[in-house]
Amino acid sequence: MDFRLTDDQLMIQTAAREFATREIAPSAQRFDESGEFPTANIRKAGELGFMAVEVPEAYGGSGLDPISFCVMLEEIAAADAAHSTIISVNNSLYCNAIVQFGNEAQKQQFVRPIASGAEVGCYGLTEPQSGSDAGNMRTRAVRTANGTHYTVNGKKSWITSGPVARYMLLFATVDPAKGPKGVTAFVVDAREAGYLRGKTEPKLGIRASATCEIEFADYLVPAANRLGAEGQGFQIAMTVLDAGRIGIASQSIGIARAAYGASLHYVRERKAFGSAIGTFQMIQAKIADMKCRIDAARLLTLRAAWNKADCARRGGRNTTEASVAKLFASETAMFCAHQAVQIHGGLGYSKEMPIERYFRDAKITEIYEGTSEIQRLVIARQETGLR
Numbered sequence: 001m002d003f004r005l006t007d008d009q010l011m012i013q014t015a016a017r018e019f020a021t022r023e024i025a026p027s028a029q030r031f032d033e034s035g036e037f038p039t040a041n042i043r044k045a046g047e048l049g050f051m052a053v054e055v056p057e058a059y060g061g062s063g064l065d066p067i068s069f070c071v072m073l074e075e076i077a078a079a080d081a082a083h084s085t086i087i088s089v090n091n092s093l094y095c096n097a098i099v100q101f102g103n104e105a106q107k108q109q110f111v112r113p114i115a116s117g118a119e120v121g122c123y124g125l126t127e128p129q130s131g132s133d134a135g136n137m138r139t140r141a142v143r144t145a146n147g148t149h150y151t152v153n154g155k156k157s158w159i160t161s162g163p164v165a166r167y168m169l170l171f172a173t174v175d176p177a178k179g180p181k182g183v184t185a186f187v188v189d190a191r192e193a194g195y196l197r198g199k200t201e202p203k204l205g206i207r208a209s210a211t212c213e214i215e216f217a218d219y220l221v222p223a224a225n226r227l228g229a230e231g232q233g234f235q236i237a238m239t240v241l242d243a244g245r246i247g248i249a250s251q252s253i254g255i256a257r258a259a260y261g262a263s264l265h266y267v268r269e270r271k272a273f274g275s276a277i278g279t280f281q282m283i284q285a286k287i288a289d290m291k292c293r294i295d296a297a298r299l300l301t302l303r304a305a306w307n308k309a310d311c312a313r314r315g316g317r318n319t320t321e322a323s324v325a326k327l328f329a330s331e332t333a334m335f336c337a338h339q340a341v342q343i344h345g346g347l348g349y350s351k352e353m354p355i356e357r358y359f360r361d362a363k364i365t366e367i368y369e370g371t372s373e374i375q376r377l378v379i380a381r382q383e384t385g386l387r
């Protein structure tokens with residue numbers, strides 16, 4: 001087994017590290033405080049090919065592999081988690097989904113402008129009454145009498161990039177009685193009538209990644225914008241999340257790494273009882289535990305990314321590998337951010353340092369794209385074959 005990155009993977013990792021250090025890290029605190037969407041940085045990320053890493057060049061992407069996406073995203077997240085959320089959703093939940101399930105016309109129309117970073121895409125699955133129970137959605141798509149369109153009514157909530165996104169990959173039911181088998185996927189244009197944005201959510205962390213509710217009020221979507229067949233939407237949503245969860249795992253590693261890096265520096269500098277605190281066994285245990293968990297999380301995530309590419313070649317699902325990586329990495333982010341606050345003491349609790357931001361940002365990784373409880377459910381169902 002060869003653990004070395006390829007030249008392409010090393011190149012995007014270096015480019016992302018330079019961009020994150022030069023452009024993102026210096027503005028992360030400002031964006032966290034203001035909650036402003038980092039439009040200019042996202043455009044630049046698009047110019048560098050980070051908004052559509054795995055999208056083929058024919059549709060405006062970088063044409064790289066899932067591991068390239070992971071190493072890029074970890075670098076961005078180590079500088080600022082909010083930027084990495086926007087970039088992850090754009091790549092995995094929007095662009096890659098349309099590349100995988102769309103027809104040629106849909107890929108040209110809906111992927112190309114979003115791959116460049118000129119505009120942003122979003123993913124509309126969650127509703128006010130259905131988060132973990134995603135199949136229980138109420139947003140309804142009713143085919144018009146002449147068959148050319150669907151009329152959509154309903155509400156989607158917690159939409160990452162919702163306040164700014166040009167297009168949404170929307171999941172709506174054409175027949176609520178069918179449960180998940182009625183769910184159908186569409187690409188909808190935010191500029192059309194009946195697409196109503198709610199207020200931007202005030203959040204604990206990833207504050208610069210704008211989030212809002214979207215209401216559909218007699219919104220007319222052309223039947224040509226349907227992705228796949230009627231009733232195929234839930235399977236599309238789940239397949240896309242299997243891929244998206246690898247992105248959140250990479251984001252988690254970036255946050256954990258930032259918390260760990262700051263801690264390593266601090267334990268060498270800070271003195272107590274006449275010694276650097278890094279000489280104390282209780283601090284050493286924290287450092288060792290953080291290091292082990294980060295390494296393990298990264299290996300699990302790269303395995304999931306490798307397996308994703310293998311499944312694309314040979315068929316099969318990447319469900320377990322993706323959920324294992326997401327669960328372990330997100331809990332690693334929370335663990336490391338928690339330890340970092342403890343190691344820094346009062347300074348870790350202060351807005352003068354980024355440690356408290358890592359702590360706030362880490363929490364969401366255990367919630368979105370499937371909570372830790374849902375990841376455990378998915379893994380256990382896959383392992384036991386029981387439901």
Ligand code: CAA
Binds near residue numbers: 238317371374
């Ligand atoms: N890949 C392909 N198909 C899948 C699948 C997968 N990973 N998981 C399920 N399916 C298929 C099943 O095979 C089944 O099809 P058949 O009936 O033909 O066999 C169908 O989908 C229904 O599956 P289940 O019966 O397992 O569905 P369920 O209602 O029990 O729910 C669940 C399964 C795993 C709990 C799912 O609802 C889930 O993942 N919930 C979490 C939702 C989530 O992650 N939301 C995140 C929102 S997006 C977000 O957070 C973005 C952001 O802001 C960053």
